[in-house]
Amino acid sequence: MRDKSLFRRLVIGVVFFWITVFVFFPNLLVVITSFLKRNPVRFVEASFTLESYRSLFEPVFFQIFIQSFKNALVATLVCLVISYPFAYLLCRIRPSVRRYLLVLVIIPFWTSSLIRTYALVILLKGNGILNTLLVAVGVIHQPLQILYNEGAVFCGLVYTLLPFMILPLYAAIEKLDPQLVEAAYDLGAGRLQVFARVILPLTLPGIIAGCILVFLPALGLFYIPDLLGGAKLMLLGNFIRDQFLTARNWPFGAAASVILTAVMGIMLFAYYRSLKRFNGSVME
Amino acid sequence: MTRSRFFSRFYLGFIFLFLYLPLLILIVYSFNKSKYGTGWTGWTLHWYRSLWDNTLLLDAAVNSLIVAGISSVAATAIGTLAAVAFYRYRFIGRKVLYSLVYVVMMSPDIVMGISLLIFFILVGLPIGFRTLLLSHITFCLPFVVVTVYARISGFDPRVIEAARDLGAGEFQTFRYILLPLLMPAVISGWLLSFTLSLDDVIVSFFVTGPSFEILPLKIYSMVRLGVKPEVNALSTVLFGFTLIMVTLSQLLVKEKKR
Amino acid sequence: MKNSVSLCRVLPILLISGIFCLSAPGPVSAENGEVYVYNWSEYMPDSVLSDFQKETGIKVVYTTYDSNEAMFAKVKLLDGGGYDLVFPSTYFVDRMGKEGLIQPIDKSRISNLKHLDPSLMDKPYDPGNIYSVPYLWGSTAIGVNSAFVDKEKVTGWNDLWDPAYKNRVLLTNDLREVFGMGLKVLGYSGNDTDPAHIEAAYEKLRTLMPNVRLFASDSPKLPFLNQEVTIGMIWNGEIYMASQENPEIGYIYPKEGAMLWMDSMVIPRNARNVENAHVFIDYLLRPEVAKTISEEIGYATPNTAALELMAPEVRNNPTVYPDAETVQKGEFQVDVGDAILIYQKYWEKLKAGQ
Numbered sequence: 001m002r003d004k005s006l007f008r009r010l011v012i013g014v015v016f017f018w019i020t021v022f023v024f025f026p027n028l029l030v031v032i033t034s035f036l037k038r039n040p041v042r043f044v045e046a047s048f049t050l051e052s053y054r055s056l057f058e059p060v061f062f063q064i065f066i067q068s069f070k071n072a073l074v075a076t077l078v079c080l081v082i083s084y085p086f087a088y089l090l091c092r093i094r095p096s097v098r099r100y101l102l103v104l105v106i107i108p109f110w111t112s113s114l115i116r117t118y119a120l121v122i123l124l125k126g127n128g129i130l131n132t133l134l135v136a137v138g139v140i141h142q143p144l145q146i147l148y149n150e151g152a153v154f155c156g157l158v159y160t161l162l163p164f165m166i167l168p169l170y171a172a173i174e175k176l177d178p179q180l181v182e183a184a185y186d187l188g189a190g191r192l193q194v195f196a197r198v199i200l201p202l203t204l205p206g207i208i209a210g211c212i213l214v215f216l217p218a219l220g221l222f223y224i225p226d227l228l229g230g231a232k233l234m235l236l237g238n239f240i241r242d243q244f245l246t247a248r249n250w251p252f253g254a255a256a257s258v259i260l261t262a263v264m265g266i267m268l269f270a271y272y273r274s275l276k277r278f279n280g281s282v283m284e
Numbered sequence: 285m286t287r288s289r290f291f292s293r294f295y296l297g298f299i300f301l302f303l304y305l306p307l308l309i310l311i312v313y314s315f316n317k318s319k320y321g322t323g324w325t326g327w328t329l330h331w332y333r334s335l336w337d338n339t340l341l342l343d344a345a346v347n348s349l350i351v352a353g354i355s356s357v358a359a360t361a362i363g364t365l366a367a368v369a370f371y372r373y374r375f376i377g378r379k380v381l382y383s384l385v386y387v388v389m390m391s392p393d394i395v396m397g398i399s400l401l402i403f404f405i406l407v408g409l410p411i412g413f414r415t416l417l418l419s420h421i422t423f424c425l426p427f428v429v430v431t432v433y434a435r436i437s438g439f440d441p442r443v444i445e446a447a448r449d450l451g452a453g454e455f456q457t458f459r460y461i462l463l464p465l466l467m468p469a470v471i472s473g474w475l476l477s478f479t480l481s482l483d484d485v486i487v488s489f490f491v492t493g494p495s496f497e498i499l500p501l502k503i504y505s506m507v508r509l510g511v512k513p514e515v516n517a518l519s520t521v522l523f524g525f526t527l528i529m530v531t532l533s534q535l536l537v538k539e540k541k542r
Numbered sequence: 543m544k545n546s547v548s549l550c551r552v553l554p555i556l557l558i559s560g561i562f563c564l565s566a567p568g569p570v571s572a573e574n575g576e577v578y579v580y581n582w583s584e585y586m587p588d589s590v591l592s593d594f595q596k597e598t599g600i601k602v603v604y605t606t607y608d609s610n611e612a613m614f615a616k617v618k619l620l621d622g623g624g625y626d627l628v629f630p631s632t633y634f635v636d637r638m639g640k641e642g643l644i645q646p647i648d649k650s651r652i653s654n655l656k657h658l659d660p661s662l663m664d665k666p667y668d669p670g671n672i673y674s675v676p677y678l679w680g681s682t683a684i685g686v687n688s689a690f691v692d693k694e695k696v697t698g699w700n701d702l703w704d705p706a707y708k709n710r711v712l713l714t715n716d717l718r719e720v721f722g723m724g725l726k727v728l729g730y731s732g733n734d735t736d737p738a739h740i741e742a743a744y745e746k747l748r749t750l751m752p753n754v755r756l757f758a759s760d761s762p763k764l765p766f767l768n769q770e771v772t773i774g775m776i777w778n779g780e781i782y783m784a785s786q787e788n789p790e791i792g793y794i795y796p797k798e799g800a801m802l803w804m805d806s807m808v809i810p811r812n813a814r815n816v817e818n819a820h821v822f823i824d825y826l827l828r829p830e831v832a833k834t835i836s837e838e839i840g841y842a843t844p845n846t847a848a849l850e851l852m853a854p855e856v857r858n859n860p861t862v863y864p865d866a867e868t869v870q871k872g873e874f875q876v877d878v879g880d881a882i883l884i885y886q887k888y889w890e891k892l893k894a895g896q
Contacts, residue, residue, distance in 0.1 A: 005454075006455075007453070007454040007455035007458065008373060008454050011365045011366075011368065011369045011373075012369055012373060012375050014362060014365060014366075015362070015365065015366040015369050015370075015381065016375075016377070016381065018362060018366075018421075018422070018425070019366075019381045019384050019385065020381075022400070022403075022418060022419075022421075022422040023384045023385070023387065023388055023422065024384055025403055026396070026399035026400050026402075026403045027384070027387055027391065027399065029399050029402055029403060030391070030395055030399050040879065040880050041641055043618075060890050060891055060894045063894045063895075064890070064894050067894075082299065085295060086295065086296065086299050089292045089295060089296055090296065092292065096534070096537065099471070099534075100530065100531075100534045101296075102471075102472075102475075103475065103530050104300070104530070105300075105303060106475045106476075106479055107523065107526055107527065107530070108303055108304055108306070108307040108523075109479045109483070110478070110479060110482050110483075110522065110523070110526065111307060111310065111519040111522070111523065112483060112499070112500055112503045112515065112519065113483050113500075114500075114503055114504055114507070114511065115310055115503065115511060115515055115516060115519060116306045116307070116310065118310075118321060118511065119305075119306035119307070119309040119310045119313070120306055121764070121768075122309050122313070122321060123305065123306065123309060125768045125770060126768065126769060126770055127323075127768065127769065128768075129309070147770060148755055148756045148770065159302075159303075159306070162303065163475075163476070163479065164427075164476065167431065167472040167473075167475060167476055168430065168431045168434055168469075168472060170468065170472060171431055171432075171434065171435050171468045171469035171472045172434050172435055172469075174468045175435060175438075175439075175465075175468075202438070205433075205434040205435070205437050205438055206434050206435075208434065209430045209431055209433070209434035212386075212389070212430055213389075213427060213430055213431070213476075216386075216389040216390050217389065219390075220392045220393065226715070226757075227760065229756075230754075230755060230756025230757060230758070231715045231756060231757035231758065231893075232751075232754065232756065232757060232893065233893060233894070234890055234893035234894050236392070237392060237393075238893075239890065240392045240394060240395065241392075241394050242886060242889070242890075243886075244394055244395075244398060244615065245394075245609070245611035245612055245614075245615055246611050246717065246882065246886055247882055247883055247886040248615075248882070249883060249886075253394075253395070254395065257391060257392055257395040260390065260392070261387055261390045261391060264390045265383070265386070265387070265390065268386065318787070319787075320761070320763065320764060320767055320783075320784075320787060321764075322764065322767040322768055322787065323767075337588070338588065339588070340588065340604060398615070398619070401616075401619055402619065405619065405620075411620065411624070485608075489607065489608075489612060489616070490615075490616060490619075492605075493624065494578040494580065494603065494605055494624040494625050495578065495603050495605070496605070497604070497605045497606065501605075501606060501607075501608070502583050502606050503583075504608040505582055505583035505584075505606035505607060505608040506583040506584055507608065507759075507760035507761060508582050508583075508585075508608070508759075508760070509582070509583075509584050509585065509761075509779075509839065509840075510761040510763070510764075510783070511761070512584065
């Protein structure tokens with residue numbers, strides 16, 4: 001009995017300590033900053049104001065938000081569609097080979113994302129590899145202007161975020177008991193039924209995890225869209241960065257960050273609630 | 285059956301090609317005479333030679349590997365324990381702490397970087413390797429927690445109950461029952477953390493000290509004048525090294541099993 | 543069983559505690575101390591650093607940043623401490639000086655100051671050069687690919703608006719430079735703080751957007767070399783390097799005036815190794831050293847003695863070293879104070895309105 005309470009207390013203690021110290025307090029600083037007034041020299045001064053939040057209700061900010069949201073949503077869906085079959089098929093392979101392949105999936109991402117993006121530029125540019133190939137084969141006659149357009153941005157986003165969908169999906173699909181699937185087939189269910197009624201619900205936690213790990217970072221990503229899209233659009237990431245570094249309007253940047261977090265939080269919460277209703281006890 | 289196997293191999297192969305294509309381009313261009321990667325001008329090993337002399341770049345690479353190695357292991361340990369705690373134990377503030385884990389993922393990098401720096405200054409921690417490490421662990425944490433939690437939810441609680449009835453303590457339940465079951469998620473979480481830590485720029489920029497240079501910062505700083513192909517050479521070397529290590533450990537594991 | 547604590551749990555804890563204990567500031571390995579330099583990556587040749595170390599015994603600890611704004615935020619948050627020598631661009635010297643982040647340079651300790659070109663000293667961003675010593679300088683003007691663009695027809699910023707260049711124009715991703723161009727085209731100064739003028743510049747820039755292929759502040763020469771753009775706003779060093787690979791790429795100074803910038807050396811207020819910083823500055827101003835720096839990096843040195851050591855084709859290349867008249871017509875950027883908020887607002891509108 002003593003062993004139980006010690007381990008339990010230790011674990012809860014570590015978690016409590018770490019999250020309170022390194023997450024709660026810094027974020028509290030952010031929230032406090034959003035209510036302060038801008039000071040041109042000292043970044044902020046200690047006087048309460050709602051000015052920053054008021055200034056957020058501009059059409060510009062909504063446009064920026066919608067654009068970032070759209071990018072993140074499409075990237076997440078594409079990643080999901082590509083990764084699910086990949087993770088599923090990966091789980092069908094022998095365990096020893098499977099783990100090796102999983103590590104192989106992520107090794108390319110241990111190189112700097114900047115030079116990987118430059119490699120994408122070489123691939124997608126006017127006289128680049130893709131265009132040369134397509135012209136040589138005869139599919140097109142003029143090189144496509146993929147680069148510095150939305151197409152290149154989505155390629156870059158999906159490419160960068162793919163492992164963040166594959167790995168959680170793999171972790172969740174791996175525990176799927178093949179015997180359950182066999183049993184469903186034996187009972188006479190068709191392929192679609194087996195997928196919708198057996199496989200999908202059992203792997204749903206993995207799908208949710210993957211979507212979260214892709215969508216949330218994608219909302220804030222701006223470097224890769226800038227490099228591949230030509231920085232013609234302003235995204236949430238640039239917007240907030242500009243407030244902190246260029247305009248030195250910390251309260252405004254902090255307020256934007258708080259609103260962003262709040263909106264994401266509400267969406268997540270609503271999503272979980274609706275899932276609970278449809279799926280019983282999948283979560284919590 | 286063979287047709288679906290063919291399709292399965294084809295799809296896996298195609299996605300692997302997609303994942304590796306930019307890396308292959310990168311590797312090929314490390315042998316390109318052209319300095320700017322605009323066109324192929326001939327084979328050369330020049331960049332590898334100058335990489336060998338570029339101590340600043342190599343030091344930064346070693347620093348990044350050290351930070352990524354330590355912080356990913358620590359984040360995986362704390363994150364796994366956190367996921368287990370959130371799932372199994374009921375304690376005060378559980379829901380708040382769980383939401384705070386998500387807040388880390390939702391905050392923009394720059395907000396996190398600046399707020400952590402100010403926090404460290406207020407608390408009086410010297411800005412350097414320690415603060416860098418603490419920050420990296422913090423932003424890797426949610427990725428481990430979410431991955432492990434997704435796996436642990438949906439496990440049959442009766443297995444754990446059975447273990448408890450047989451007299452196992454909390455720690456033993458964790459070590460011998462939960463951990464093996466969670467291993468794929470723990471490994472996935474570790475891989476994600478290592479990847480995140482190796483490539484972080486904005487948070488690291490603010491929380492690192494004047495004497496500790498890390499690789500992603502250095503590479504991003506090169507863009508003003510142009511990223512030299514030495515970086516390609518470095519990435520090729522690191523990739524080759526990693527590939528060899530991973531393959532070796534795979535073969536060794538196979539040997540052990542026999 | 544109860545006592546065998548899992549290695550995988552203990553190891554990380556041991557590692558972490560070990561690192562904490564060991565990561566106290568290390569012993570000073572150089573005999574004469576160190577100097578902490580904060581600069582752009584590759585903006586100082588390795589040979590210069592190692593030669594300096596060999597000669598003086600002072601160890602150079604070199605860390606990097608990727609934008610002036612980020613560097614400013616970091617130095618400000620550290621209250622001018624941590625770094626001994628920083629390399630801000632023009633108006634950041636202005637701002638850092640005004641906010642007391644940097645200390646006056648002791649000119650008596652820098653004998654090589656005499657080599658610097660007087661026409662590049664005493665500029666509005668640091669009158670009298672109290673805080674800064676010029677390092678490298680350059681301009682932002684018009685780059686063209688003469689294979690696609692008739693060089694004779696391009697005389698000023700206004701030519702970028704020509705519909706013939708639809709989707710073929712490059713702009714740097716810097717709001718002061720883009721709006722600087724917008725203001726200059728209308729006849730105003732690039733440092734204007736009048737909200738009405740800035741708004742007018744915004745309206746003018748909006749009409750340019752259909753021509754703009756991309757904004758780039760990372761290696762802007764690449765889109766030129768890749769032939770994705772044929773004309774645009776770009777820094778002179780980039781065009782100089784691009785012209786080495788493709789001689790058809792050239793540089794034109796606009797009649798409305800180019801934008802000039804200077805990267806200077808400053809010493810933060812709470813720097814620990816002030817003496818070593820001065821020694822390093824003096825070393826960098828030696829003619830041979832300045833020549834090496836300029837040649838390897840590709841930007842112009844303000845050091846006249848170094849110029850005399852250079853090959854004539856470089857010294858007389860107008861892309862790198864414009865004549866005095868062009869420098870006169872050009873304008874150095876200064877800090878615009880709170881007007882930056884107005885610039886930022888219109889920059890967001892410009893980008894979001896796509």
